[in-house]
Amino acid sequence: MSEPSITISERAAGRIAEILKGEAAPVLFRVSVEGGGCSGFQYRFDLVPERAAGDFLIERDGARVVVDPVSLGFLQGAELDFVDDLIGAQFKLNNPNVTAACGCGTSFSV
Secondary structure: OOOOOOEEOHHHHHHHHHHHHOOOOOOEEEEEEEEOOOOOEEEEEEEEOOOOOOOEEEEEOOEEEEEOHHHHHHHOOOEEEEEEEOOEEEEEEEOOOOOEEOOOOOEEEO
């Protein structure tokens, strides 16, 4: 597989860098796709202590994001963003591969 085509928006990079800076030990921000949710798949965001074998690392402005190879297949061409609006603050993936999404914004199908 070639280089991952996932991008990180300036807002997401800033928020991730802020979160990582607040941790006592060095950590990475993991983005993954799991089965489940109301539309078939759902996104998951975690802090992890290290990169797993096969993980792709994407960096921007102090943000260090890892994605496993299986999840990467669902996320090609996606942009990780951070939105802060009246509903609340959250990470959001603008994913061109999604054919249907749930109202919650975290479940999707391809």
